[in-house]
Amino acid sequence: MTRLFNDPAAFADEALEGFVLAHRRWVRPVSGGVVRSVPAAPGQVAVVIGGGSGHYPAFSGLVGPGLAHGAAVGNVFASPSARQIRTVAKSAHTGGGVLLMYGNYAGDVLHFGQAAEQLNAEGVETRCLAVTDDISSAGAEDLDKRRGIAGDLPVFKAAAAAAEEGRPLAEVVRVARHANARTRSFGIAFSGCTLPGADHPLFTVAEGRMAVGLGIHGEPGIGEQDVPSADEAAELLVSALLAELPEGVDQARGQRAAVILNGLGDVKYEELFVVYRQVAGLLAEAGVETVDPEVGELVTSFDMAGVSLTLCWLDDELETLWTAGADTPAYRKGDARASAGRTDAAEQRDETAEAVPPATEESRAAARTALAALTAIRDTVDENAEELGRVDAVAGDGDHGIGMSRGSGAAHRAAAAAVEAGAGAGTAVGAAADAWSDRAGGTSGALWGVLLNAVAAALGDTDRPTARTVADGVGEASAAVRRLGGAEVGDKTMVDVLVPFAETLATATAEGEALAPAWDRAATAAEAAAKATADLVPRMGRARPHAERSLGTPDAGAHSLALIVRAVHGVLAAPTGR
Template sequence: MTNISNGATEFAGDMLSGYSSAYSRYLSLVPGAGVVRRTVDARATTRLVLGGGSGHFPWTAGFVGAGLADGAALGDVFTSPSAEQIYRVAKALPPAGGVLFCYGNYAGDVLHFDMAQARLRGEGVDCRGVVVTDDVASAAADNSAARRGIAGSLAVFKVAGAAVARGDGIDDVERIARLANARTRSLGVAFAGCTLPGAAEPLFRVEPGSIAIGLGIHGEPGIRTVPSMPARELAALLVGALLPEAPAGNSGRVTAILNGLGATSHEELYVLWGGIARLLGDAGIEVVMPEVGELATSLDMAGCSLTLSWLDDELAELWAAPADTPSFRRAAGQVPVADGKQLAVAVPKAEVADSRDVNGRDAGGRLVEQGDGGAGPEVDLARVALAAMLAAVSKAEPELGRLDAVAGDGDHGSGMARGLRAAVDTAGLGHRDLSSLLRAAGLAWSDKGGGTSGALWGVLLGGVADGLADDGQGYSASRVVAAVSLGRDRVVEAGHASVGDKTMLDALVPFVDVLRTAVESGAPLSAAWSGAAQVATEAAAATADLRPRVGRARPLAERSLGSPDPGAVSLALCLTAAGSVLAAPPA
């Protein structure tokens, strides 16, 4: 459990503040978003920005420094950073020829990084994204693009950072990162689950005398359980799972990363490494500069993972190149390089975009009061509806977390509550019309809620806002239906999911269909909404019979049977709460 904390909601922010203070010689804090280097390599024409949730230190903020990353965007514990956080970290760096983002293949991270990149491209910044897909337990070899990223991320981050340091352009840095990812494989095991800050119980338990195989670093349980075994047999299990996935035509050289997950002693890791090294040697594998230690943790989880990353000459040189970060250091001169001298220049003062026009915050991220501009009663109605949604989700927060922990990391309830609080705070500011309020609320929700749900609710509210843009047409029931339909379409496009995949769409799509049919039949909006919300609630409950086909829960599809999708359940709660306000609007 987390013994040192000022509270669960402050934990990630307090951690990042303390970390940036301890290592101020390396990096600067981007308030509420992440960290950036104090110096950049003089030859660098590309910036490398990492990202992911907190709770995994040193992954990713621990790798910000010379020869590795230029910045890292951090979300809450086990929660992706928001698009706003990612954007602010990228903008805090000096301009360059391009920005490469590198992060794990998790739905929330992909959504938020995609949105941040779209915003940067709109400003003329050449940016690319490389997702890490090293975890062999999360999908079959013939579907490797669906695999999630775990500790093998370090192999990808390191070679990409070394390419940046030697002056490679963004095309080459992206090529190298993709090559390293294609040649990197990992498998993790757990001996005990981890516990989120403020929680009384771990996300999952491993029975005494057992080992969970195939865990994820966000606290996802393993895909199967086996009896405990001696270190030599565990080494054989890990090596035996990874060697068959060696890329064709490999040179027989690998780097290996034996990673502790937070509560496994280094001494135990070295015992295990001895067996792994012998097995690799017996297989004729040359190991280049292996790493053993805690590099991608999962709070207090007891367990470890093994990564093998197959090297060619270029990757081997980049892996061995100098680096100096708070958590990963490598001296110069270990291999011949074109120029072993690490040059640096000062980073200009951090630049953060002023986004007051879209989400009510100034350049420092603070809420700024705005005039009402003659807002109509529908603005007050939306504010009350958001507050009702927050009340419903807050009441259900423990149950939503429990549902999410069945096959995920247990943070859905806290993330929804956090995002809704931000949406309510933003809605409390002056807004000219309903569209601007909903757009601001969606951006705030996405920024503070993080994760897949935060991103998708931001997309949903943004779509509804666009459908209700103030053009003098008013807010008829048919126009509300069209706007909600637009929001649904945006979610489908962003989330790459469909009905039956066990996501929020399983509740959202029937809601929109029933709402449209009722309004077209002449029903008042309030009655149509309430009836559609009841259908959404029933549809959310019915997801208990589905197996997830996308998202973090997919590798544990069987485990989730009998338990409804938390995203669909929380959506139905929100729709029901909004319907109650429509039925009894404020005076």
């Protein structure tokens, strides 16, 4: 378990601060992550990687010459927000464009995709690539649905080495796609990890058993079997990867491969070497030539007792890029040394705070009501955070309660500051939206940011909001969440609650009901819809590989949304509500 921490909510920020202080030669801090302490040559493509905290050396430990130009780092097991990614990318950019790279998880896909859209709109040419190496998370017919685990490293490395050679953005993207297409990983685990402040792991495995096909966010494996010997574990890992060769690798014999035996946090180096001894022998028997193998902790999951094997099938181009020099805090190869550079805390670049736009007194009054609603949301989430985490852990990674608590708390603080500064309802709710997205990270952070921004746009800073105005904003929020996340009713997500809530609210207000009774009617529909998700199996997100496990349990995002809209009704129904 994680033993050394202060406030669990501050763990990721404090860990990143300490990391920077320990590695000033390589990195300097920027808002949302780190970039190289010495910028790359002008015109070089900037490779920016990222994801949640809890996976060190991924992602901040891989920033330096020959590897990433910057890393956007989110909260524990939660993607960084689009704003954080954009800030890191702009700090790393030297004129050659940006390639954003991350594991194929819903929250990362949403946030990095949003950041790319914003960067392109600002004139910074940006492309995205999600790593999809984990063979256990989807079948060979659904390669785009696979998640990224330790295969991140060879894919990141290939792209970064191509950038270091001075290749243009289109070529760097091509190399990254090529490396990703030829990379496969498979893992096993003997116990789950325990998040800072938690008193139990995200999943457990019975004594003498192990999980097969693990994720790196505390997701349980896709199956279980008896704990093997080290040689038997090696045989399982190697046989699983040799059973699925990428397109273009016709047979293993005569092929070359970059090999990574990765420890997930609680399997120590000597154990890994024992396993690698057999891995190397089995690959040699299969006629596979190993090239610059890596054995150690490269993509971890706090204290998870597990190990994964990655094979990146090389051709002449990929071998040159794999063996090229790199010099980062956690990964060094060949000759690519970082020069010393200043990394004073004062150098951290934050986006300039914008002045609060003018607002009418009617809108300021509505902002105070919105703040009261955000207070109720924060309190409701905090009261139910443990239960939300338990529900999420049935088939997911168990962090929904933590993420919602971070997000709702940050949203409340941002809105309170905006109201204090005289903001109208649109500005106050918009500030809450950005703060929720920044601090929660993950899929829910992105979606709640989009949801609240849609409501903020409808409220504006001029007029006193009417029931129809609010209903229209919620309707646009429902549409925006579906556009961004790609989910529809029946996929077992928050959309299963948001759609009936928005539709019922629209109907009630169109019939002339005041906002409070209309919201009550819509909240009742939301509660019924959330309960009904227990009968669904997930078709999206981290829970999808464990779909059957979630039967009988409601979706955590749907459940939290139902709790929230009911809490907001309490504010609207009060004498000061609108």
